Amino acid sequence: MTMASEQDTGRREGGRERDRFDRIDWDEHAGGGIGLSASTVGLLASALPIAALAAYDRRFVGEREATFEALGRDLGLAALFETLGMDYDPGSLEYLFGFTLLCFVWYLLVPLYRNPRMTRYYWREFKRNRPAVVSLGWLLVVFAGGLFGPLLLSAPEQDVLLGHQPPVYLSIDATNVARCLGETVGGRCHGTWEYPLGTTQGGEGVFRNVVYGMTISVQIAFITTTIVAAIGITVGTVSAYAGGWVDEILMRFVDIVLSFPTLLFFLLILYIYGAGLGMFILVFSLFAWGGTARYVRSKALSVAEEPYVDSARLSGASTFRVVRRHVVPNTASSIVTQLTLLVPGFLLAEAQLAFLGLGDAGIHSWGQLISAGRSDLAFAPWIVLAPGIALFLTILAFNFLGDALLDALNPEAEAENQR
Numbered sequence: 001m002t003m004a005s006e007q008d009t010g011r012r013e014g015g016r017e018r019d020r021f022d023r024i025d026w027d028e029h030a031g032g033g034i035g036l037s038a039s040t041v042g043l044l045a046s047a048l049p050i051a052a053l054a055a056y057d058r059r060f061v062g063e064r065e066a067t068f069e070a071l072g073r074d075l076g077l078a079a080l081f082e083t084l085g086m087d088y089d090p091g092s093l094e095y096l097f098g099f100t101l102l103c104f105v106w107y108l109l110v111p112l113y114r115n116p117r118m119t120r121y122y123w124r125e126f127k128r129n130r131p132a133v134v135s136l137g138w139l140l141v142v143f144a145g146g147l148f149g150p151l152l153l154s155a156p157e158q159d160v161l162l163g164h165q166p167p168v169y170l171s172i173d174a175t176n177v178a179r180c181l182g183e184t185v186g187g188r189c190h191g192t193w194e195y196p197l198g199t200t201q202g203g204e205g206v207f208r209n210v211v212y213g214m215t216i217s218v219q220i221a222f223i224t225t226t227i228v229a230a231i232g233i234t235v236g237t238v239s240a241y242a243g244g245w246v247d248e249i250l251m252r253f254v255d256i257v258l259s260f261p262t263l264l265f266f267l268l269i270l271y272i273y274g275a276g277l278g279m280f281i282l283v284f285s286l287f288a289w290g291g292t293a294r295y296v297r298s299k300a301l302s303v304a305e306e307p308y309v310d311s312a313r314l315s316g317a318s319t320f321r322v323v324r325r326h327v328v329p330n331t332a333s334s335i336v337t338q339l340t341l342l343v344p345g346f347l348l349a350e351a352q353l354a355f356l357g358l359g360d361a362g363i364h365s366w367g368q369l370i371s372a373g374r375s376d377l378a379f380a381p382w383i384v385l386a387p388g389i390a391l392f393l394t395i396l397a398f399n400f401l402g403d404a405l406l407d408a409l410n411p412e413a414e415a416e417n418q419r
Helices: 003-022 026-030 038-060 067-075 078-083 092-114 116-126 130-152 206-242 244-259 262-273 277-286 290-304 307-314 319-327 329-340 343-355 366-376 382-409 411-418
Strands: 171-173 188-190
Touching: 038 067, 038 092, 067 078, 092 116, 092 206, 092 277, 116 382, 130 206, 130 382, 206 244, 206 277, 206 290, 206 319, 206 329, 206 343, 206 366, 206 382, 244 290, 262 277, 277 343, 290 319, 290 329, 307 319, 319 329, 329 382, 343 366, 343 382, 366 382
Parallel strands: none
Antiparallel strands: 171 188
């Protein structure tokens, strides 16, 4: 073969390579126009047992029967379930909470695990903020207590004869106690380790109430943020990327949501259907996503102008792929920070409504415990102080955590603030 023919062959092969590079087959690389990511597939697969258990509960379990008791009987494992103490009876809120935990695992923890280099960078930036590290430790305690506390501790039970028992190392006038469990010295009843944080007027252990209050706080935090994130990210991203009349209509709807009197609407629902934690979460979540949608839209507009987005679009990538692989991931850091700062508002709103007697009296939340102890504040302040301190530390921890995440995940914002 001559030198000229080899050059012609090289040019033809080079042209074919350039044609293949310029005409990317996105269906070949992405598995179709609307393929599911690995995290979504993992979420759906792991959510199937929860969905199956919820369907079994709804279809085959009686109203007065515990779900796991019925499941153990039908599987022929009643003795094993009884030995393990598996008599749990989850409700619809618990099923939803389980699903939101899976969302947290697959869309936050798994991506961090898959990208160890970025995870080390984020942790290195995050731990520079010492108060945030301490706050993260406290939030992990709240999460662990809320998740495993009800499995290790039985629910608080009333016993009026044990009302107003003082905490350990404290004492109360014996005339305010029907029956003192500790020592009575000098006319004062001293606390015992049986009730380390004392008891309420009805004899319920304050410590158990605080632990069960952690469960309520964790459920509020995870479920509300999942609902707000799902709606806010969807509306904000579609509005930014579609533009035109779609953007105008969605933003005007966001204005309506932001101006809607959420508290008055919740009071109306409360009057019609009664108070309930699920109703509180639903109402406040459905009217709290407006700020997130507007924030996501502003970030997505800036990301959509980046060169890599134009390159993906010009290479033939579908709108869905561009949004899923480029727009949403590059706005995720700001979204996580914004959602973290929303949680304290939800926790404080539940506590305020409970304190005013407008919350769900059937749950053991910190707000309900504070409300129950306000009449005994003069001689039994621990009933209010224990849940009040826990609520204060949790809200403060979320604020510290949000600021630290903003600095670690979005250093551009920190640079702008320092100018």
